[in-house]
Amino acid sequence: MAKKLKKVDVVVVGSGWAGGVVSAELAKAGYQVVTLERGKKQDRRDYIGVKDELRYTNRYEMMQNLSPETITSRVNIEDTALPVRTRAEMMAGTDLGGGSVHWAGATYRWRPIDFELRSKTIERYGKEKIPEGMTIQDWGITYDEMEPYYDKWEKTAGISGEPDPLGDKRSNDYPNPPMLASPAVKLFKETTKKMGYHPYQVASGNLSQAYTNPDGEKLNACMFCSYCTMYGCDFTAKSDPLATVIPTARKTGNCEIRTNSLVRRVLHKDGKATGVLFTDTRTGIEYEQPADVVVLGAFSFTNNRLLMLSKIGTQYDPTTRKGTIGRNFNGQFNITFLGARGYFEKKKFNFYMGAGALGGAMSDFAGDNFDHSNLDFINGGGIEMRQYGDAAISSNHVPRGTPKWGPEFKKNSIHYANRSLVVWYTPAVMSWWHNYVDLDPTYKDEYGDPLLRITNRYTDQDRNIAKFGIEKCSEIMKEMGADIIDEDEVPEEFDHIYSGGHYAGGIIMGADPETSAVNNYLQMWEMDNLFVVGGSAFPQFGGHHPTSTIGALAYRAAEGVEKYLKEGGPLVEAKQATLNA
Amino acid sequence: MTEPRQPDDTQKGMSRRNFMKNTGLLAGGLVGGSLFGGLLTNQLQKPGAPTNTEKEDNHLLEARTFFSNAEDFLILSAATERLFPKDDLGPGAIELGVPYFIDRQLAGEWGMNAKEYMKGPFLQTGAADPYENQEEMTQDRGPNAETQVPTPAFRYQTPMTRGDIFTEGVHALEQTAQEKFETNFRNLEPEQQDEILQMFDEGKGKVNGVASTTFFNLLLQTTIEGAYADPVYGGNRNMEGWRMKEFPGPRMSYTADIEKEDFIVMKPESLRNYQGH
Ligand SMILES: Cc1cc2nc3c(=O)[nH]c(=O)nc-3n(C[C@H](O)[C@H](O)[C@H](O)COP(=O)(O)OP(=O)(O)OC[C@H]3O[C@@H](n4cnc5c(N)ncnc54)[C@H](O)[C@@H]3O)c2cc1C
Numbered sequence A: 001m002a003k004k005l006k007k008v009d010v011v012v013v014g015s016g017w018a019g020g021v022v023s024a025e026l027a028k029a030g031y032q033v034v035t036l037e038r039g040k041k042q043d044r045r046d047y048i049g050v051k052d053e054l055r056y057t058n059r060y061e062m063m064q065n066l067s068p069e070t071i072t073s074r075v076n077i078e079d080t081a082l083p084v085r086t087r088a089e090m091m092a093g094t095d096l097g098g099g100s101v102h103w104a105g106a107t108y109r110w111r112p113i114d115f116e117l118r119s120k121t122i123e124r125y126g127k128e129k130i131p132e133g134m135t136i137q138d139w140g141i142t143y144d145e146m147e148p149y150y151d152k153w154e155k156t157a158g159i160s161g162e163p164d165p166l167g168d169k170r171s172n173d174y175p176n177p178p179m180l181a182s183p184a185v186k187l188f189k190e191t192t193k194k195m196g197y198h199p200y201q202v203a204s205g206n207l208s209q210a211y212t213n214p215d216g217e218k219l220n221a222c223m224f225c226s227y228c229t230m231y232g233c234d235f236t237a238k239s240d241p242l243a244t245v246i247p248t249a250r251k252t253g254n255c256e257i258r259t260n261s262l263v264r265r266v267l268h269k270d271g272k273a274t275g276v277l278f279t280d281t282r283t284g285i286e287y288e289q290p291a292d293v294v295v296l297g298a299f300s301f302t303n304n305r306l307l308m309l310s311k312i313g314t315q316y317d318p319t320t321r322k323g324t325i326g327r328n329f330n331g332q333f334n335i336t337f338l339g340a341r342g343y344f345e346k347k348k349f350n351f352y353m354g355a356g357a358l359g360g361a362m363s364d365f366a367g368d369n370f371d372h373s374n375l376d377f378i379n380g381g382g383i384e385m386r387q388y389g390d391a392a393i394s395s396n397h398v399p400r401g402t403p404k405w406g407p408e409f410k411k412n413s414i415h416y417a418n419r420s421l422v423v424w425y426t427p428a429v430m431s432w433w434h435n436y437v438d439l440d441p442t443y444k445d446e447y448g449d450p451l452l453r454i455t456n457r458y459t460d461q462d463r464n465i466a467k468f469g470i471e472k473c474s475e476i477m478k479e480m481g482a483d484i485i486d487e488d489e490v491p492e493e494f495d496h497i498y499s500g501g502h503y504a505g506g507i508i509m510g511a512d513p514e515t516s517a518v519n520n521y522l523q524m525w526e527m528d529n530l531f532v533v534g535g536s537a538f539p540q541f542g543g544h545h546p547t548s549t550i551g552a553l554a555y556r557a558a559e560g561v562e563k564y565l566k567e568g569g570p571l572v573e574a575k576q577a578t579l580n581a
Numbered sequence B: 001m002t003e004p005r006q007p008d009d010t011q012k013g014m015s016r017r018n019f020m021k022n023t024g025l026l027a028g029g030l031v032g033g034s035l036f037g038g039l040l041t042n043q044l045q046k047p048g049a050p051t052n053t054e055k056e057d058n059h060l061l062e063a064r065t066f067f068s069n070a071e072d073f074l075i076l077s078a079a080t081e082r083l084f085p086k087d088d089l090g091p092g093a094i095e096l097g098v099p100y101f102i103d104r105q106l107a108g109e110w111g112m113n114a115k116e117y118m119k120g121p122f123l124q125t126g127a128a129d130p131y132e133n134q135e136e137m138t139q140d141r142g143p144n145a146e147t148q149v150p151t152p153a154f155r156y157q158t159p160m161t162r163g164d165i166f167t168e169g170v171h172a173l174e175q176t177a178q179e180k181f182e183t184n185f186r187n188l189e190p191e192q193q194d195e196i197l198q199m200f201d202e203g204k205g206k207v208n209g210v211a212s213t214t215f216f217n218l219l220l221q222t223t224i225e226g227a228y229a230d231p232v233y234g235g236n237r238n239m240e241g242w243r244m245k246e247f248p249g250p251r252m253s254y255t256a257d258i259e260k261e262d263f264i265v266m267k268p269e270s271l272r273n274y275q276g277h
C-alpha cells in the first residue's frame, strides 16, 4: 500500500521548463505545490571544473539512464518494435531541471502559420495541397494569443537576440542584445545578406550580459566556453530552470521539490484526477500524493506513457484513425537538420570556442515566407550556422571520399579540424495517421510496466522538404567560399536514432475533442483537473527549435490551472468537428 | 601560425577583478565571496602554478584492468594503431595510450552497459539487420549532430555488453589472421592487418554474436575517443592528440577572443590543470 501524503493544491510532474514554469507561477500565486522529479538534485556547483567531452558528450552523463526504462521504436504499424537500448540512440533529459538544463539555448518563436497550419494552407493553396493521411491541424490558439506568453518566457529566460527581419509581431524586443559574433557567424550573415536574404543572429539562451529577470533571478554573461550543449553551465549564464524558475518556486515557500521521485500513475476517480502515485527511487517506497490539480510536465514520452498506464482518455488506433491519446507523434530528428558541410583551405576558425546558441540564422525559407504553389511540401524551416564550439573528439569531420580510418583519415581530420562548418535547415515536420505512440506489447520497465512504443515513418513531405533545404544550404556554403562542399544525403527511412530532444505530439491541443486531447490551456478535455504540458501538445512540429514554444505554453497552462482552481470546470468550450482530416 | 599563448581573459592574462567584470558577476552583483570562490578553478586562483601533467605521463595508471589475456590486449593495440597510425604529424594510437584508454572504458560503466536497456527479448533478425551494415554517418544528422563522433550508428540489439563485443571481436581478428595468413594478427604486415580490418569494416568478418561492423564501429569510435579525450582517461597521452589538432583543452572563458579573426594556438591544458588539484 502506498503511503499517503498530505493533500496539496497542485502536484507537478517534471522540473524542466514545462514543470518548472508551472510550479513557479502557481507557487507565486500562493498555492501549495509539490513538484516531483525522477532524477537526482543538481545545481551549478555540479558543473564546476568538469568540462569533459568524453563524459558529457560521448557518454551522455546528463541524459536519462535507460537501464530501467526506455522506449521502443518501429517504422510501420505492422513491424515489431525494438527497444532503443543505448544513449547513443536516444537523448532524453533527467535530473532536476531535466533536458532544459543541457539544452543548447537556440531560441525561436514559431510562426502564425504554424498555429493555424491546416486552415491557412487550405486558404492559400486549396484543400488538395494537403495529402490524404496528413493529419495536420490547427492548435486552437493563434500566434497573437501566444505572443504574450512568448514574451513572458523570453523575459524569464533572459533571451539574448536581435529581431528576425522576417519575424512576426512582437510586443517587446528580446530582453538582452545578441551575443558577440564570431568570424564564422559574421561570414554567414554577410554572405546571406549579399545573396539578398535576411540573416540575423540566433536568439540565445546563453546570455550576452548580466541580467536580472522579472522574478529577481540573476544570470551572468556567457563566456563562450563551448562546453554547453549536453552540459550544465557553471557560470549561471545559460537560461535554464536551475537559474530561474526553480529558485523562484522555492523562495515562495509554497513549493516542495522532491527529487528521486518517479511518478508511475496518475490516480483518478469518477472522471477527476485525485493525485499521483510515485516511487522514491532510493528506497523503493511508494507514495500517493493527493492534489486538487495534476500537471504533467514530464516531457513528451512520459506525458504520453503516464496517461496510457493510468488508462485516461482513449488510445489512438491507426486502423480506425480514432482516439486521441498517442495521436500525431512528430518531431525533428534525422531527416531534419540536414544541409551542407563546407571545408575551407584558406580559412582557419577558432572552432574550439563557441556557445550552444552562438550562430547566424535566416527565415527566408521558413513557414510560408516563400511561395509553395509549385513545391511538393508544406511549411518550411530556418537555416542556421551554429558555432557550438567543438572539442577534439567531435572535430573529426573529413571530406567525403576520405577513408574512415588509417593515415589519410588522420591527416585530413587534423587538417580540417578547424576548417569546416555546416549550414543546415531546420524544417517543420508534419503529422500523419501512421505516426503515433502507444504501449509496447512486449518490453517492460523495471517495475513490469510496458514501455512506450513509437511508430514513425518518413513520407515524401519529409524527403522533399529536406532536399529543398539541402540545396539552399549548399548554395549558401558555396557563396561563403568553401573549397569542398559535402551535401547531406536524404535518408530513405527512419533509423530509430532519437537525437536532440525534439520529439513531440501524442497529447495534442486543439479546438475539437474528437481530434485533440487537451484544449488551448493544456487542460484535458476528458478530465478537467489534469493538465498536460510540453511538446506533447504540438499537433505538428514548427520549422524551428521548440523550447520557447514549450515555455510559452507552460505560462499559458499555469494561467489555466489558476483559473481552474478559482472557477472550476472546463476552461474552453469544445468546437465540433469542423476541420476533420 | 601564431605562437602558443593563453586566451586573453583566463589564466595569467586575467585578474580576478577583470574576470568578474567580464562575466557581469560584478555588475550583476550575483555572488558573494564564498559562492564565487567555488566557481573558480585553478585557472584563476593560482596563476602560473606548475602543473604535474606536463612532466608525468601516467605510467602508473597503465595496466590492464579489463583484458585478462595479454595477447588480446596486444591484438587490440595493433588494430588501433592501424586505425590511427603514427606518422610525421605525430604519435599513433599506441603512443597515445589508446589501448589503455579502451581497456579502462571496457572495465567501467560504459563497457558493462550499466546505463543501457538490456532486457530481452533480443531480436537480431529483420528489423535490426539493416542497421548493422549501414555506411551512412547517421549521427551527422539531427540537432546537435555536431557533437557526435563521426562513425556510423547502429541499432544495438544484442545481449552482449560492449566488453563482450570487444572480447569476441579481438578473438575474431586473431581467428581471421590464422585462417587467412596462418599467423598471429599482431605479427602480420600492416597491409595484411588493414586487409582484415577492412573486411570487418565492410561486415565481411565473422564475430560471435554480432555483425563485424558492430565491433568495428565500436573499435573505431573508441580509438578516436582515446586519441582525443582528456588524458585522465588514459589516452591522449601528454595531450599529444590535442597538440596535433591545436585543441587547447577546457578553458573557462573565450570572451576576449571570440571575435578574433586569426587562428589562435594555445598551449593545451587538461582537466587536471583546470580543476587545479
Ligand atoms: C542536447 C540537447 C540540446 C538541445 N538544444 C535545444 C536548443 O538549442 N533549442 C531548443 O529549442 N531546444 C533544444 N533542445 C530541446 C529542449 O531540451 C527541450 O525542448 C526542453 O528541455 C523540453 O522541456 P520539458 O520541460 O518539456 O522537458 P525536460 O526539461 O526534459 O523536463 C522533463 C522532466 O521530467 C522528468 N520526468 C520524466 N518522467 C518522469 C516521471 N515518470 N516521474 C518524475 N519525473 C519525470 C525528467 O526527469 C525531466 O527532468 C535540446 C535538447 C537536447 C537533448
Ligand code: SF4
Residues within 6 Å of the ligand: A205, A206, A207, A221, A222, A223, A224, A225, A226, A227, A228, A229, A231, A232, A233, A234, A235, A236, A237, A238, A354, A355, A356
Ligand atoms: S558557452 Fe556560455 S552559456 Fe554555455 S556553458 Fe559556457 S558559459 Fe555557460
